[in-house]
Amino acid sequence: MTTVPIAEGLFTWPEAPHLIGGSCPDCGTTTFPRQPACPRCTRAGMREVALATRGTLWSWTIQGFEPKPPYAGDGSFTPYGVGYVELAALADSAAAVLVESRLTVAEPEQLHIGDELELVIVPFRRDADGNELVTFAFRPASRTA
């Protein structure tokens, strides 16, 4: 069995995982994923940047029913958290950005706007070839970081 990312170009993995964003050389806007042109100033040509791996929860919900396709889970649906996580600017890299992500927590009592979270790469499902697909998520931040 091989473990592969759900898509190329979203995150580095397996060493020191981080999300891969795009940064506009002119206005500094950060996008996720990287895209060809800047949606703010319209400049073509975004450079690749590493996004912060810790951030704060900006908004959240819990997906309570199994979505129709194109959702492709592993067949056994359990509710999952979804949120926007605000990732601060890194000194040598991109401006702050809010990234939409699955959350490892799916309990309303355990989710609060402003919570500290950290990036984690998690198993998502098996593909037709038997590979384990992994995707990105955010979990409550460890206290030691």
Next chain:
Amino acid sequence: MEGVAIVGIGIHPFGRHPGLTGRYQGAYAIRKALGDAGIGWPDVQCAFGGSAAAGNPDTLVGDLGLTGLPFVNVYNGCATGGSALTMAERAVRSGDHDLALAVGFDKHPRGAFNASSAMSGLGDWYGETGLMLTTQFFALKIQRYLHDHGLSRDILAKVAAKAFRNGALNPNAWRRRPLTEEEIAAAPMLSHPLTQYMFCNPAEGGVALVLCRADQASRYAARPVYLRAVSFRTRRFGSFEVFSPWLSPERVPGPTAEAAAEAFEKAGIGPAEVDLAQLQDTESGAEIMHMAEAGFCRDGDQEVLIRDGMTEIGGRLPVNTDGGCLANGEPVGASGLRQVYECVLQLRGQAGSRQVPGEPRVAFTHVYGAPGLSACTVLSR
């Protein structure tokens, strides 16, 4: 009077209609609208039709008559009906045509819309991992909005209860059974903080409107309603919209605020003069946010205003008097035109048991949806 008048309105009841195609419901609405204006299909000089999922509107000429008229299909997300109306209005206001028709119809399968990543320019991973749902977006948006403006979750159930109360008074509505706030709050949580009865459902239905030069309106209608302004806008950078894998920390007003402001400016009428409004209520929270975005109150004031009954029929600004999307469902192509249909009925004084008292003079409609667009109208007697 200069400008554009609405002199014919027709609707096919909203809901689920096994055995009836969306096209049939569109043609039915057109015949009703023609009858209301006292004209025949050959009198229509141009037509604009929208449907997201139920066929090509221009093929309705096969049912209605091959008169050779120009008939344009509109496919524009949740603003499909609003866009068809925008184009019909321009066709008349420009002087190109004296009489135009806008029609919208749809027929969607049960359950939440299943959007395609590729159609929206997004990677397959976004849909596959379960992030591409309109329901999720609205939940994320109202969760943050309640937090930012200190509003309680209770008003979400209040808005839905009003929609079903109004829907019960509307013979063309789909959901006609009133639900209590307790029933709504206790329903299954689909996407926190929104329960099943706080969301509208994709549905079926059709609406048609006949537009003409305002100076010719008296030929067709005893009580014409004037389309004072139509505005349609898309999102700008910094707006928080559906299907966004990322957002900028910058926040700017959404397309609703721009479309509404432009419509009021074009009409020379302000929000304070509006007697009733139909605001996009894809879910309860959307109605709350759109009250402020359209200019009817400040962010955060909604809780007091709703508790005081402002948005009830009989309140200072009745909102979604026909039950809105919550009680009617959302056949995408027809939804925006349903709002205009309801306003015309109210301004004519023909809304029956849900009639807004005091002979309303000015009405406002607003659609909003994927992928970040809004169309607004200002109507008056």
